[in-house]
Amino acid sequence: xxRMLPAKVERGRFRRRLIALFLDWMSWGYVAYGVMYFLNxxxxxxxxxxxxxxxxxxxxxxxxAVLGTLAxxxxxxxxxYSLGERALKLERKRERPLTxxxxxxxxxxxxxxxxxQWGIMAVLLLALTVALGWHIVKIDPEALxxxxxxxREMLSEIFPPDFRxxxxxxxxxxxxxxxxxxxxxxxLTIFMALLATVLGAAVALPLSFLGxxxxxxxxxxxxxxxxxxxxxxxxxxxxxTMLWAVVFAIWIRWGSPLAxxxxxxxxxxxxxxxxxxxxxEGIDPGPVEAVVAAGGSRAEVIRYAVLPQVIPSFWAxxxxxxxxxxxMSTVIALVGGGGIGDMLFYYKNEGKWALLGAVVxxxxxxxxxxxxxxxxxxxxxx
Amino acid sequence: xxxxxxxxxxxxxPRWMSLDAVADFFYFGFRNLRKQLSIAVLDMGAxxxxxxxxxxxxxxxxxxxxxxxxxxxxxxxxxxxxAAALWESxxxxxxxxxxxxxxxxxxxxxxxxxxxxxxxxxxxxSVLPLFPLLLVPSPHERGSGLELRxxxxxxxxxxPWWRTSTGIYVAWLMGVALTAAISVTVSWxxxxxxxxxxxxxxxxxxxFFSPDTSxxxxxxxELIVTVFMAMTAxxxxxxxxxxxSFLAARNLMRGVVGRFIYTVIRVTMSIIRSxxxxxxxxxxxxxxRVELAPFAGVLALFVHSVSDLTKLYAERLxxxxxxxxxxxxxxGANRLQILRYAVIPQIVNPYISxxxxxxxxxxxMATVVGVVGGGGIGQALFFYLTxxxxxxxxxxxxxxxxxxxxxxxxxxxxxxxxx
Numbered sequence: 007x008x009r010m011l012p013a014k015v016e017r018g019r020f021r022r023r024l025i026a027l028f029l030d031w032m033s034w035g036y037v038a039y040g041v042m043y044f045l046n047x048x049x050x051x052x053x054x055x056x057x058x059x060x061x062x063x064x065x066x067x068x069x070x071a072v073l074g075t076l077a078x079x080x081x082x083x084x085x086x087y088s089l090g091e092r093a094l095k096l097e098r099k100r101e102r103p104l105t106x107x108x109x110x111x112x113x114x115x116x117x118x119x120x121x122x123q124w125g126i127m128a129v130l131l132l133a134l135t136v137a138l139g140w141h142i143v144k145i146d147p148e149a150l151x152x153x154x155x156x157x158r159e160m161l162s163e164i165f166p167p168d169f170r171x172x173x174x175x176x177x178x179x180x181x182x183x184x185x186x187x188x189x190x191x192x193x194l195t196i197f198m199a200l201l202a203t204v205l206g207a208a209v210a211l212p213l214s215f216l217g218x219x220x221x222x223x224x225x226x227x228x229x230x231x232x233x234x235x236x237x238x239x240x241x242x243x244x245x246x247t248m249l250w251a252v253v254f255a256i257w258i259r260w261g262s263p264l265a266x267x268x269x270x271x272x273x274x275x276x277x278x279x280x281x282x283x284x285x286x287e288g289i290d291p292g293p294v295e296a297v298v299a300a301g302g303s304r305a306e307v308i309r310y311a312v313l314p315q316v317i318p319s320f321w322a323x324x325x326x327x328x329x330x331x332x333x334m335s336t337v338i339a340l341v342g343g344g345g346i347g348d349m350l351f352y353y354k355n356e357g358k359w360a361l362l363g364a365v366v367x368x369x370x371x372x373x374x375x376x377x378x379x380x381x382x383x384x385x386x387x388x
Numbered sequence: 389x390x391x392x393x394x395x396x397x398x399x400x401x402p403r404w405m406s407l408d409a410v411a412d413f414f415y416f417g418f419r420n421l422r423k424q425l426s427i428a429v430l431d432m433g434a435x436x437x438x439x440x441x442x443x444x445x446x447x448x449x450x451x452x453x454x455x456x457x458x459x460x461x462x463x464x465x466x467x468x469x470x471a472a473a474l475w476e477s478x479x480x481x482x483x484x485x486x487x488x489x490x491x492x493x494x495x496x497x498x499x500x501x502x503x504x505x506x507x508x509x510x511x512x513x514s515v516l517p518l519f520p521l522l523l524v525p526s527p528h529e530r531g532s533g534l535e536l537r538x539x540x541x542x543x544x545x546x547x548p549w550w551r552t553s554t555g556i557y558v559a560w561l562m563g564v565a566l567t568a569a570i571s572v573t574v575s576w577x578x579x580x581x582x583x584x585x586x587x588x589x590x591x592x593x594x595x596f597f598s599p600d601t602s603x604x605x606x607x608x609x610e611l612i613v614t615v616f617m618a619m620t621a622x623x624x625x626x627x628x629x630x631x632x633s634f635l636a637a638r639n640l641m642r643g644v645v646g647r648f649i650y651t652v653i654r655v656t657m658s659i660i661r662s663x664x665x666x667x668x669x670x671x672x673x674x675x676x677r678v679e680l681a682p683f684a685g686v687l688a689l690f691v692h693s694v695s696d697l698t699k700l701y702a703e704r705l706x707x708x709x710x711x712x713x714x715x716x717x718x719x720g721a722n723r724l725q726i727l728r729y730a731v732i733p734q735i736v737n738p739y740i741s742x743x744x745x746x747x748x749x750x751x752x753m754a755t756v757v758g759v760v761g762g763g764g765i766g767q768a769l770f771f772y773l774t775x776x777x778x779x780x781x782x783x784x785x786x787x788x789x790x791x792x793x794x795x796x797x798x799x800x801x802x803x804x805x806x807x
Contacts, residue, residue, distance in 0.1 A: 135619060135623075136620075136623065138616065139616045139619055139620035139623070140620070142612070142613055142616045142682070143613070143616055143617055143620050143682045143683055143685075143686050143763075144680055144682060144683050145620065145683055145686065146676070146680055146683055149676040149677055149680055149683065150675070150676065150687070153675045153676070154674070154675065154676065154677055156674050157674050157675045160674050186454075189456075190454045193444075193454075193572075194572055194573060197565075197568065197569035197572055197573055198569070198573055200565060200566070200569050201566070201569045201570065201573060201574075204566065240793075241793075243796075244789055244792050244793035244796055245789050245792075246752055246755070246756070246788070246792065248755070248756050248759065249785050249788065249789070252769075252773060252781070252785070253589050253592060256588055256589055256592070257581070257582070257585055257586060257588055257589050258578050258581045258582055258585070259578060259581060262575075262578045263572075263573035263574070263578075264573060264574050264575070264578040264579065264582060265578075267573060267574075268582065333664060336664060337664050337666045337667070337756075340666065340756075340759055340760060341759065341773075344573075350667070354670050366663065366667060369662075369663075369664075369667070370659060370662045370663055373662040373663075373664075374658060374659065374662040377658070377661075377662060378658075386486075
């Protein structure tokens with residue numbers, strides 16, 4: 007055992023060195039990218055390729071870039087200007103990683119970070135990022151101070167907002183032949199969020215137990231189910247509600263509230279499922295052991311030992327999710343999800359700013375109230 | 389001077405004339421007013437919501453239209469008030485339950501029917517004009533010999549939820565709300581399409597396995613723009629939000645002026661936060677020139693991030709350990725030194741972690757903001773979608789998913805390291 011230990015440490019250290027080298031390589035690649043961007047932007051001015059022409063390289067450029075950045079990374083590792091070593095708390099010519107105390111002591115006794123070697127690199131990279139961002143996004147303070155003529159028109163019209171169609175439907179705006187007022191659509195939007203949350207929570211609740219390690223991790227089959235459920239949560243969570251809305255708008259119908267509900271539901275299942283199952287994993291094992299010792303089955307363990315511990319936080323998460331769903335459902339119409347967004351984007355496209363102002367104020371009032379209410383309720387519950 | 393009385397009784401002012409007594413009267417009076425009023429408002433609100441929803445369902449199911457009231461508004465008002473009064477007098481109302489109170493006799497026993505009726509009658513002359521509630525105890529409580537006491541389960545058999553009035557109310561509310569929601573959002577043909585037309589999305593899924601390789605380079609460029617939009621918006625938002633957060637922390641803003649600034653900033657921020665970045669993007673797209681689309685997107689993300697980060701930062705500041713501040717202050721440090729040695733060490737890591745979190749959100753949001761025309765990959769997606777170029781749209785979606793997943797993983801790992 008004692009003889010195996012150094013080898014193990016050595017292997018870990020080798021891996022860390024590799025990761026450090028990789029990080030340095032990536033940061034130098036980033037620098038090269040930035041340089042290429044500025045070169046393209048200022049010197050070449052090739053009209054067609056100037057459009058974010060960041061990856062245009064001559065044929066010999068790619069190998070040169072790859073090898074050149076790698077060489078720079080190696081040089082950095084050797085001279086000490088290495089961000090990767092710093093990030094992994096490695097130091098050159100040292101047998102072991104620095105401990106936290108040593109690092110702290112070194113920092114307190116030594117130079118300020120912007121005069122250390124890695125600090126110089128970090129500051130340079132930050133400056134490069136800001137400069138790149140400034141040019142890629144085309145930040146233009148002048149455009150902010152001098153608004154376009156359309157903006158002046160909008161500002162003069164939007165105050166005061168026109169609440170004429172709050173209760174009485176606007177004859178110019180129809181959805182599938184039916185007239186809707188702002189209030190009608192706002193209520194419909196809240197209902198969409200409600201349905202999505204209830205459906206999502208109803209599906210996520212049983213799934214969350216299948217995705218909890220302390221419930222499932224007693225047998226190989228259990229581990230398999232756990233892995234599958236967790237993978238499902240992770241994959242579906244990273245697909246955004248808006249993308250789901252695109253899919254369901256094609257599937258069901260563009261502008262159908264059901265498409266928005268389904269999109270919100272799918273994302274809610276994944277997000278709530280993850281939160282729920284993490285909560286289940288964090289419970290106190292004492293009651294579980296007690297019920298098991300009394301001869302309880304798995305269902306009884308869940309009913310009498312797990313559920314009482316997690317129900318308050320389940321409520322809190324569900325309320326939180328409802329809040330998010332209300333926010334999302336107001337704009338999901340953009341990609342065909344239905345709700346008050348239909349009206350919002352209709353007035354925006356028509357340029358009826360006063361009516362748009364009324365819609366926006368209604369949305370703000372509702373979202374703000376939901377935020378406040380769910381915050382207060384969550385405070386009470388937990 | 390009559391004999392046998394202490395001198396103070398005759399020469400001193402009576403207690404009700406002293407300033408303390410007046411202050412006490414108003415202090416306890418307003419506390420009582422607030423308690424009773426919040427219970428009444430909660431009950432009326434609960435009844436009103438249920439009533440409106442039931443009307444909504446009835447109108448929707450009988451006529452197919454959308455409507456909210458079947459009766460004139462004054463009948464609605466009287467009905468709501470009366471229902472709340474009855475509920476509070478004869479049962480344990482929603483408001484009582486939220487406030488964790490119950491109606492008992494002053495000696496703690498169950499009220500009799502006569503007392504309940506008296507309470508109900510006096511409720512109207514006491515709660516509706518509001519000012520009698522300044523008296524402690526309130527006239528309707530005093531007149532009926534009842535009072536609101538903290539609820540206790542001692543010596544009682546717990547009832548299942550379906551035998552409590554609040555439980556029945558909540559069940560009804562959920563049932564009616566779900567019926568209303570389903571009746572207005574779900575139509576039969578949509579439901580049929582949901583179960584029969586899954587095949588129409590196959591064109592997306594197919595492109596996930598055979599993406600359009602000719603647009604990959606272009607998509608990566610757009611992806612880079614999106615990442616930089618989020619990065620720029622986040623970094624500028626941090627610069628604004630950090631100073632603002634100190635002004636929005638309750639424990640640092642003492643005094644009248646401080647509390648005023650605190651309130652103004654908190655309210656402004658919460659209003660700004662309730663407007664989605666997409667709506668901000670609509671506004672800024674009109675504001676700046678058309679060719680500056682990514683800039684408009686950045687401005688939208690920036691505004692929303694400032695308000696969100698200020699809130700997160702300020703909440704963190706409010707929960708710092710005051711012991712360290714006292715310790716540093718005890719050494720004779722000035723305010724700047726207190727900030728440097730007691731406050732900042734406590735907040736650096738959470739601030740970085742919130743910033744990463746916000747950066748993560750901003751990348752998601754940047755894709756969405758692009759859809760309204762804010763530049764970056766969202767705009768490309770919208771372009772392909774409106775042009776019915778499904779395979780290209782699917783390819784772009786694949787890239788968005790990969791980006792969001794990667795950033796999510798990265799920021800979660802980094803935040804776990806920081807914590």
